[in-house]
Amino acid sequence: MRAFILNALLLGTALTLSGCGKESKAEEKVAKGQVIATVDGEDVTIYELNTELQGVNLPNGSARKSIEQAALQRIIDRKILANIARKQGLEKTPDYLLQSRRSDETILVSLLQRDTASKIPPVTDEDAEKFVAANPLMFGEHKLLIIDQIQFPMPADRAKLKEFEPLKTLDDIEQKLTSDGVEFRRVPTSIDTLQVPVQITKNILALPPGEVFVVPSGGALSANKIVEVRNSPITGSDAVAYAKQVIRKQRLAEKATKDFEPALKAAKDKVVYQAGYAPPKAPAKPAAPAAAPTGN
16 A cells, blocks of 8 residues: 655755745734733634644543643743744744744645545445455454564664575574674564554465565564464454455555545656755666567
């Protein structure tokens, strides 16, 4: 599934920081909200409080009021300290301008993601049930794999990986790492097949009993052996609920790719890099074999 990462959309784009002058319509709307406090002559509105509490699961009654009051105090403290910083001229420093630009861009990307997500139609129970039926390894045949694992750094010389090919057991790998003076950790762990692409799960489960398989992760490697396979089926309403989450993420990724991939590509093609900063070029595709000549 393609990740919805839109930061690159902002490459080469300079956002102008808002300055003094006439307020925008959005600023006017915020300013006209119900005033709940005043700090150094600046109103704090209910809109700001609601934004501060976004993502917070608010209880009812007095507990809710307590959380709201604590959030309001955070806003007030932040405004007072920000005013102190302004009096010291910190808003005119290059560091402030760079961080402010970064913050503006991050917020805009977040709002773009939210706007895109709001346009995705709800996933129906029927959609979810079809998905569950089509992906038994994720649901009815869901498993938890108990693993014996050795974690060690990726060799700087990738050719040295061939030295591990003849090794058949984790003990063999441990002995080699010890003799080579390579630091490693041997720890028990688990793999939830929900968190692994279906094809990879199939490949792992198809291995002979006790077979060691190696997985790269960032700049490290892990050698793994399945110790136990625990069946943990996900059925009924739990399966439908999880399937809805997966389908929604897939649809969001598909919509983001459709809506923004052309703009991303067009904008990236116009980016001018200074020497040494351009991304590496993608390897050229091999040429198609020439057609054999035909006789007359």
